[in-house]
Amino acid sequence: EAQVTQNPRYLITVTGKKLTVTCSQNMNHEYMSWYRQDPGLGLRQIYYSMNVEVTDKGDVPEGYKVSRKEKRNFPLILESPSPNQTSLYFCASSSRQGDGYTFGSGTRLTVV
Amino acid sequence: DAKTTQPPSMDCAEGRAANLPCNHSTISGNEYVYWYRQIHSQGPQYIIHGLKNNETNEMASLIITEDRKSSTLILPHATLRDTAVYYCIVIRGNNRLAFGKGNQVVVIP
Numbered sequence: 673e674a675q676v677t678q679n680p681r682y683l684i685t686v687t688g689k690k691l692t693v694t695c696s697q698n699m700n701h702e703y704m705s706w707y708r709q710d711p712g713l714g715l716r717q718i719y720y721s722m723n724v725e726v727t728d729k730g731d732v733p734e735g736y737k738v739s740r741k742e743k744r745n746f747p748l749i750l751e752s753p754s755p756n757q758t759s760l761y762f763c764a765s766s767s768r769q770g771d772g773y774t775f776g777s778g779t780r781l782t783v784v
Numbered sequence: 785d786a787k788t789t790q791p792p793s794m795d796c797a798e799g800r801a802a803n804l805p806c807n808h809s810t811i812s813g814n815e816y817v818y819w820y821r822q823i824h825s826q827g828p829q830y831i832i833h834g835l836k837n838n839e840t841n842e843m844a845s846l847i848i849t850e851d852r853k854s855s856t857l858i859l860p861h862a863t864l865r866d867t868a869v870y871y872c873i874v875i876r877g878n879n880r881l882a883f884g885k886g887n888q889v890v891v892i893p
Contacts, residue, residue: 717882762827772818778825
């Protein structure tokens, strides 16, 4: 089944403890992207990648890192999480042909 | 990328066609109209997209006016499972998908 898989689905962590949210797609898509969703602010893009080793900042990149060493994986790294990064995170992927993004099921992160 | 304007919310009757409007008066010639929806806290779901011709797939139809300044997403037979926030997005490339506030659609039995 074509899908975008994020892990973990839920995570509670403490301020300053580095964490990685993984994202993997099995559709050989070139484009991948990370979003966060907060009440009243909607979905905002954090980072995106147009292909292996090609990444760029979205609208809210501060406090996040990404890497794209392989086509299928696009992990989101929080080096030193803070409470304002408590949010619902979505990973998504798309082909270059523009057929629309496929989104993962989301990761609900709480930083205390 | 062009901005879009959608009503903040609307109701529609189960079993009837739901017509969701979107204005994008500043759209440029190489920008596409995309529609997504998000069912409560699930990942957004791609519905359909088009450039200037009307499009139809198994989920919906997209009608774009001749001047391309507005479009309508049509859900032919709305069901309760179509209750969601619907997003109309105009973009040039597929890598900078930006979501606005969307239209909260409630299908009423």
